[in-house]
Amino acid sequence: AQAGTPALKADTKTPAPKAAVKADAKDPIRLGAIWDYAGPCYMLSESAVQGIKIAVDEINAKGGIIGRKIDLIVRDTEMKVDVGARETKDLILREKVHFLIGPCSSGVALAVQVVQAESKVLRITCMANTEAQVVDKFTPYVAQVVPNTYMEAIAATRFMNKKYPAAKKFCTIAPDYEFGRREEAAFAEEIKRLVPDSEILYQAWPKPGEKDFTSFITAIMAQKPDAVHSSLFGGDLVAFTKQAAPYGFFEKIPFIALYDLPVFVALGNDAPDGVMAFGRGCFFMDPNPKMMEFVDKYRKARGAYPDSWAVQAYDSVYLLKAAVEKAKSSDTEKVIVAMEGITLDSLRGKFTIRPLDHMGSVPCYQGVIAKDPNYPFKIWKDVVRVPGDQVWRSEEGVREVWKKTGVTR
Amino acid sequence: MEANTTDKKSSWLKSGWWLILLVAAGLAAPYVISEFYLLILGEALIMSLFALSFNLLFGHMGQLPFGQAAFYGLGGYGIAMLLTKYQMNFWLSFVAGIGLAALAGLIIGIFCVRLRGIYFSILTLAFGQLIFVIIYKWHDFTGGDDGIQGVFPPEFLKTSVSYYYFVLLVFCIAAFILWRITHSPFGYILKAMRENSERTEFLGVPIARYQLIAFVISAAFAGLAGALWAPFYRSVAPSTLIWIKSGEPVMATILGGAGLFFGPVLGTFIITFFHAYILGFTHFWPIIMGTLILIVIFFLPGGVLGFIKEKLDNRKKRGQQS
Amino acid sequence: MMIELKDIHTYYGTSHILFGISMHVEEGESVCLLGRNGAGKTTTLKSIIGLTPPKKGNIRFQGKEIAGRPPYRIARMGVGFVPDDRRIFPDLTVRQNILLAKKDREGSIWNLDRVYSLFPKLKDLDSNMGGHLSGGEQQMLTIARTLMTNPSLLLLDEPGEGLAPLVVKAMGEQLMEIKKLGVTMLICEHNVGLAMSLSDRAYIMDKGAIRYQGTISDLKANEEIRKKYLMV
Amino acid sequence: MSFDVLFNQFLSGIARGSMLFLVASGLSLTFGVLRVLNFAHGSLYMLGAFLTYSIWKWLLIPVYGFYVATLLSALVIAGIGLLIEYSILRRLYARGWPEQLLATYALILIITDTVKWFWGGEFLSIPRPEPFTKAVFLFGFPFPSYNFFIIILGLVLVFFLWWLVYKTRLGDIIRAAAHDRDMVSALGIPIPWLFTSIFVLGAFIAGLSGAVTAPYGSIALGMDIEIIVECFAVVVIGGMGSLPGTLLGSFIVGQVYSFGIMYKPELALAFIFMVMAIVLIIRPWGIFGRPER
Amino acid sequence: MILETKKLVKEFGKLLATNNVSFSVNKGDIHAIIGPNGAGKSTFFNLITGYHIPDSGKVFFKGKEITKLPSYRRCRLGITRSFQITSIYPKLTVYESILMALLSRHRVTLNLFSSADKYFREEVWSILEDVGLADQAHVNGDSISHGDKKRLELAVTLGTKPELLLLDEPTCGMSPEETESIMAMIKNLVDKKGLTILFTEHDMGVVFGIARRISVLHQGSMIADGTPEEVRASEEVQKVYLGGAA
Numbered sequence A: 001a002q003a004g005t006p007a008l009k010a011d012t013k014t015p016a017p018k019a020a021v022k023a024d025a026k027d028p029i030r031l032g033a034i035w036d037y038a039g040p041c042y043m044l045s046e047s048a049v050q051g052i053k054i055a056v057d058e059i060n061a062k063g064g065i066i067g068r069k070i071d072l073i074v075r076d077t078e079m080k081v082d083v084g085a086r087e088t089k090d091l092i093l094r095e096k097v098h099f100l101i102g103p104c105s106s107g108v109a110l111a112v113q114v115v116q117a118e119s120k121v122l123r124i125t126c127m128a129n130t131e132a133q134v135v136d137k138f139t140p141y142v143a144q145v146v147p148n149t150y151m152e153a154i155a156a157t158r159f160m161n162k163k164y165p166a167a168k169k170f171c172t173i174a175p176d177y178e179f180g181r182r183e184e185a186a187f188a189e190e191i192k193r194l195v196p197d198s199e200i201l202y203q204a205w206p207k208p209g210e211k212d213f214t215s216f217i218t219a220i221m222a223q224k225p226d227a228v229h230s231s232l233f234g235g236d237l238v239a240f241t242k243q244a245a246p247y248g249f250f251e252k253i254p255f256i257a258l259y260d261l262p263v264f265v266a267l268g269n270d271a272p273d274g275v276m277a278f279g280r281g282c283f284f285m286d287p288n289p290k291m292m293e294f295v296d297k298y299r300k301a302r303g304a305y306p307d308s309w310a311v312q313a314y315d316s317v318y319l320l321k322a323a324v325e326k327a328k329s330s331d332t333e334k335v336i337v338a339m340e341g342i343t344l345d346s347l348r349g350k351f352t353i354r355p356l357d358h359m360g361s362v363p364c365y366q367g368v369i370a371k372d373p374n375y376p377f378k379i380w381k382d383v384v385r386v387p388g389d390q391v392w393r394s395e396e397g398v399r400e401v402w403k404k405t406g407v408t409r
Numbered sequence B: 001m002e003a004n005t006t007d008k009k010s011s012w013l014k015s016g017w018w019l020i021l022l023v024a025a026g027l028a029a030p031y032v033i034s035e036f037y038l039l040i041l042g043e044a045l046i047m048s049l050f051a052l053s054f055n056l057l058f059g060h061m062g063q064l065p066f067g068q069a070a071f072y073g074l075g076g077y078g079i080a081m082l083l084t085k086y087q088m089n090f091w092l093s094f095v096a097g098i099g100l101a102a103l104a105g106l107i108i109g110i111f112c113v114r115l116r117g118i119y120f121s122i123l124t125l126a127f128g129q130l131i132f133v134i135i136y137k138w139h140d141f142t143g144g145d146d147g148i149q150g151v152f153p154p155e156f157l158k159t160s161v162s163y164y165y166f167v168l169l170v171f172c173i174a175a176f177i178l179w180r181i182t183h184s185p186f187g188y189i190l191k192a193m194r195e196n197s198e199r200t201e202f203l204g205v206p207i208a209r210y211q212l213i214a215f216v217i218s219a220a221f222a223g224l225a226g227a228l229w230a231p232f233y234r235s236v237a238p239s240t241l242i243w244i245k246s247g248e249p250v251m252a253t254i255l256g257g258a259g260l261f262f263g264p265v266l267g268t269f270i271i272t273f274f275h276a277y278i279l280g281f282t283h284f285w286p287i288i289m290g291t292l293i294l295i296v297i298f299f300l301p302g303g304v305l306g307f308i309k310e311k312l313d314n315r316k317k318r319g320q321q322s
Numbered sequence C: 001m002m003i004e005l006k007d008i009h010t011y012y013g014t015s016h017i018l019f020g021i022s023m024h025v026e027e028g029e030s031v032c033l034l035g036r037n038g039a040g041k042t043t044t045l046k047s048i049i050g051l052t053p054p055k056k057g058n059i060r061f062q063g064k065e066i067a068g069r070p071p072y073r074i075a076r077m078g079v080g081f082v083p084d085d086r087r088i089f090p091d092l093t094v095r096q097n098i099l100l101a102k103k104d105r106e107g108s109i110w111n112l113d114r115v116y117s118l119f120p121k122l123k124d125l126d127s128n129m130g131g132h133l134s135g136g137e138q139q140m141l142t143i144a145r146t147l148m149t150n151p152s153l154l155l156l157d158e159p160g161e162g163l164a165p166l167v168v169k170a171m172g173e174q175l176m177e178i179k180k181l182g183v184t185m186l187i188c189e190h191n192v193g194l195a196m197s198l199s200d201r202a203y204i205m206d207k208g209a210i211r212y213q214g215t216i217s218d219l220k221a222n223e224e225i226r227k228k229y230l231m232v
Numbered sequence D: 001m002s003f004d005v006l007f008n009q010f011l012s013g014i015a016r017g018s019m020l021f022l023v024a025s026g027l028s029l030t031f032g033v034l035r036v037l038n039f040a041h042g043s044l045y046m047l048g049a050f051l052t053y054s055i056w057k058w059l060l061i062p063v064y065g066f067y068v069a070t071l072l073s074a075l076v077i078a079g080i081g082l083l084i085e086y087s088i089l090r091r092l093y094a095r096g097w098p099e100q101l102l103a104t105y106a107l108i109l110i111i112t113d114t115v116k117w118f119w120g121g122e123f124l125s126i127p128r129p130e131p132f133t134k135a136v137f138l139f140g141f142p143f144p145s146y147n148f149f150i151i152i153l154g155l156v157l158v159f160f161l162w163w164l165v166y167k168t169r170l171g172d173i174i175r176a177a178a179h180d181r182d183m184v185s186a187l188g189i190p191i192p193w194l195f196t197s198i199f200v201l202g203a204f205i206a207g208l209s210g211a212v213t214a215p216y217g218s219i220a221l222g223m224d225i226e227i228i229v230e231c232f233a234v235v236v237i238g239g240m241g242s243l244p245g246t247l248l249g250s251f252i253v254g255q256v257y258s259f260g261i262m263y264k265p266e267l268a269l270a271f272i273f274m275v276m277a278i279v280l281i282i283r284p285w286g287i288f289g290r291p292e293r
Numbered sequence E: 001m002i003l004e005t006k007k008l009v010k011e012f013g014k015l016l017a018t019n020n021v022s023f024s025v026n027k028g029d030i031h032a033i034i035g036p037n038g039a040g041k042s043t044f045f046n047l048i049t050g051y052h053i054p055d056s057g058k059v060f061f062k063g064k065e066i067t068k069l070p071s072y073r074r075c076r077l078g079i080t081r082s083f084q085i086t087s088i089y090p091k092l093t094v095y096e097s098i099l100m101a102l103l104s105r106h107r108v109t110l111n112l113f114s115s116a117d118k119y120f121r122e123e124v125w126s127i128l129e130d131v132g133l134a135d136q137a138h139v140n141g142d143s144i145s146h147g148d149k150k151r152l153e154l155a156v157t158l159g160t161k162p163e164l165l166l167l168d169e170p171t172c173g174m175s176p177e178e179t180e181s182i183m184a185m186i187k188n189l190v191d192k193k194g195l196t197i198l199f200t201e202h203d204m205g206v207v208f209g210i211a212r213r214i215s216v217l218h219q220g221s222m223i224a225d226g227t228p229e230e231v232r233a234s235e236e237v238q239k240v241y242l243g244g245a246a
């Protein structure tokens, strides 16, 4: 590392063996983590960076990638697009990073994408999952290891349809920004396919960070829908759940939303049993041995259970590792070529990076909320794992969008 | 009492040599500092322009607008949308962005200039938020939370250095125009309205109309800053016009010194560079900024530049006495 | 001794206004402070009440040092201040303005009825908003309000300003009565006739310093001083 | 739309309005007296919510722990208010309001970061306290009883503040001091003490409102910014510094939002600002506000 | 006749502050309005200058109706006022304050790009000499004495080159010496510059010293109007207002 560069260095809790350090001290691989330490993204970013750190430490302890150590530099975008763009430039110009991982907010991600693509630096996106990154605004300098909005919504819609095949009248409620908009658009598309005579009665768009959902709840209930699809998550979902419960909402109306670990931790016993949930892959969705091993490591490091964000961030580092090793170089163009079509044995099972749009065939998960005596919070039962290639937009579908947005490849 | 009133003309602020020095430094910058800091310098110039537009109303007219970010954002959105959605010429879009901000300034100004003091601030805040909400919620047209990406300047401005020179040029011209305005009869009337608007009305000045003109000018310059910004980082997003952004020129101006023309510029430079530097260490930047603001409010009441000027003036006075 | 000022120096920011003012007022006495515009009369009164605390010097009220204390403490000790710029509370009614200042202490003599009988006009305006009063009405209200604090020392800054001749006359009589009740007074007034009729002694100020002091009869006799500082 | 649906939407609006009133009344009170528009009011509210959570967690009193935690955290926030007034605002009264505004703006930055530091970015939640866990039925429609708790609390606060400001001598002093604190002081009334206590009361209200939102929704970073702008809307519509105005403003904003959500959910937020703009165009000083001149 | 009012009425709630007042001011006159406190003098001034709009009745200036014109338009026509409580520019210098008035009068205020310092130097200095403030030209408005503030206020007013000057208690709070000099100034202005002056005052010395015509208001109504002698002789005026003071 350059001495004196002001940067938030990965605090290496498990120092690499001395010998290894010496052997690989030449020319480390510089990895920039660009995250949004603000508002609703704060916690997600913290988890993700923790996941990245664990992976980096592991890799460095084993001698790094192609004999080179990884240097991690973390930057904060404050969840503002302008700061995001500037910090990206900073990472590229001043810190001279080879690769980027992040960020959380879709809006910031798109701003980062322009800058980073122009400077030809590869970014793995593992949380901001707007489809625009790989489809509408495709650039070869991005790869996605989180199910995108399209995949996620399609899988969740199919799950809901399987559980409630008779439901025809729907309402939706989603945070009013890129992510929510795209999820609900995909839901509308898929439900029309599955139930041609279905109807969406009403769509609510609370702003992200909304704390008072009563008016939304009564407005939805007034429509008497057969089911409600929602892409609320995090604190918003906590607030919604608590405010909806006294209305008997969950007894009356089948509901699906992004119920994952942090929401369960916050809600405790207030989490409604039997309600449908979708998620991106934490330990109770996919308790394979590799995942459980990671859980142990993570708990040792942070004293808490890892959530999906940490899992995906961890996988991102390993994807980079695999690609660099295959390319035998840290040269961006070579790594991109190597990455296309690569298959990674990740915490969430195997997935492949589709050469066309760099979308990973990462799985989507659905389940039903239930108590489990082994955990101090509720988790899922009846989990369904849908491999990404069953729900993603077909290659023709992607090309069609590209025709509209002017992407050529 | 005022021994040095007659030689006001020769006071250090007006003596000009330091301005030439600064411009020379600006021209030389690309050869001296790293690309990253050049970037920050460009950003500081743009934000300085934004702060100057704010200070036309605050320091010179005595009204504190808390919705400037709306005009700044509209400037950015104007250029971005015309450029990316309608494939218009860059320069036309650039001018249209400023025009859009000025137009919004006119419409909003009509309602705001009737109020004074904190009421004015709050109403501008409200209108700023209204514009923010519209842009934020009008997903199909403005891209909502995504914002708009791909706002590229013409080929010859694409490199950091060339765009930096472009920013420097625009900044110098704009700052000069603003400086002239504040020293013109119109600028004096603004000052009179700041001091006592009732009295000024009885001098035969239609204050509402003059405030409106100032409001539109200020909005146009804020729009100019926004239109410079969007191609700088190739994108705009609603967060450029949220009210928190409106707080930035307020901070910069009071930090640097609202009473002096270049106070806002100094304040912006301090904040921008400090910010760029600090973010490298920690993401607890706001707490540092907050403390900095409090320190300046308490210990440097006239802002940093005001403080420096006072020190220099005192030294001069002492020099004259001895 | 009711109040004693010793060599006080007062500033507005950096400008030096009072240059070592020394004066005193005996208990029960009534003293006027005369001088041109800008002589520093108002500043002297404000220095006493604590609105512009002196940077140097001592002020003793009934033997206790009060320089540098906050105004409300000085007022509570029994100093009442009638400012020249009125400072009515515009959002309060006349009655509320008056009652706000109410402070009962030993030997209190002032209450609502009494001030209303002093200024009958105010009684008619009882529930009007302070901000809507005419200039003269505000002046009456200011005096009434201060009297309600039952001060033992009354600082009057141009009490006659803006009052109709009839009212000035009535007020002069009332102030005489107040004086008879044993209230000590320090009066600044441009209406020299009114001032002299109320006072036992006079100080004349100019450019922030005391230029003359003496009894009213001495002053009346001293034409040179009167010409020089008072133009009468 | 049937009556019960509309009525229920109306009730939702009332609940929201009450919540807004709780927060906005403290803001309005401090502005009315100190003439300081406390930008950081929302931050104190957020801090109140976080503190309530921690105290509740720490107390571990089974059923009524929440109420104890609420009271304690409101008191702590009042104490923080005392600190802020005493160490920062007090020195700025003599200065212009822009500096005061900026100082409270600086406080937002500081408080938000401190919360981030102490509690991290996690969103927290407290279950609803007894006896407000269930719903009550109105015209056969369920209505969460906790919302009633908030509405009642709002009413109690309205009454208390109204009594304080218009029916007590202290209220007269408050209104007088709002205009000319030097003169009030010269009449023997201890101004510093008065200002401190009003600010502390405002902070207490902020802490209290933060505490009662804790079981209502979730506690998370950003809740301060989210509420403060809406509170500005409330206060501006009603007229700044006016208690009845704040009440009416909360009601209007609550209803506009609630029915906006029902009919045109995308624009519900924009409606609030439009109503605000319209009110200000017709009455620039708000419905119950008074022009300055 | 330069100013004329017809049946002016202004009510504040139940209070009839101006009750059917019709009167006129002749060009080149020094005209005083007197009356007890709260008689409605300031209100009447406010109606003439446009600070308030009357409930009914009309105001004419040089034969042109101005009842509903905004203040600044009246000012441009030639009506200017001073305030009962001095209203100056605290942080502008004396010189600048007067310059403001000149800029406004010469309508150069929309000039955005030339330097204001160049304008009207001589005229400003001559006004400064006229009112005796030349030695304080570069002192801020808030740090001159009460009396000087009054002068400054007059000076600013003169800068707008009014034809009709309304002065609300111009000598209020003035020492006898200052009062003398202000009176002399007013006389001088009328004689040399042909101004018309309408003023209110409680100092009978001043009123009877310079006024050529006096109107008396009482409870909103005009109860007397005439030369100083006629007014002094009026029993009613003596009773409600003068009480033997003049």
Ligand SMILES: Nc1ncnc2c1ncn2[C@@H]1O[C@H](COP(=O)(O)OP(=O)(O)OP(=O)(O)O)[C@@H](O)[C@H]1O
Pocket (backbone or CB within 6 Å): C012, C015, C017, C035, C036, C037, C038, C039, C040, C041, C042, C043, C044, C084, E142, E143, E144, E145, E146, E147, E173, E175
């Ligand atoms: N706020 C202020 N800032 C600076 N200087 C001031 C201020 N107030 C008064 N002065 C100056 O202090 C001096 C004394 O003023 P002060 O008001 O005490 O005079 P005064 O004797 O009361 O005059 P008057 O009879 O006109 O009321 C004046 O020269 C004035 O210019």
Ligand SMILES: Nc1ncnc2c1ncn2[C@@H]1O[C@H](COP(=O)(O)OP(=O)(O)OP(=O)(O)O)[C@@H](O)[C@H]1O
Pocket (backbone or CB within 6 Å): C132, C133, C134, C135, C136, C137, C162, E012, E013, E015, E017, E035, E036, E037, E038, E039, E040, E041, E042, E043, E044
């Ligand atoms: N805005 C208002 N609202 C209600 N009443 C008002 C208002 N303005 C003035 N008044 C009342 O109108 C009456 C006339 O006031 P005005 O100021 O014209 O008196 P004035 O003749 O100038 O008296 P003074 O000699 O004391 O200055 C007073 O009784 C006053 O209380």
Ligand SMILES: [Mg+2]
Pocket (backbone or CB within 6 Å): C041, C042, C043, C084, C157, E146
């Ligand atoms: Mg005085």
Ligand SMILES: [Mg+2]
Pocket (backbone or CB within 6 Å): C134, C135, C136, E041, E042, E043, E084
């Ligand atoms: Mg009057």
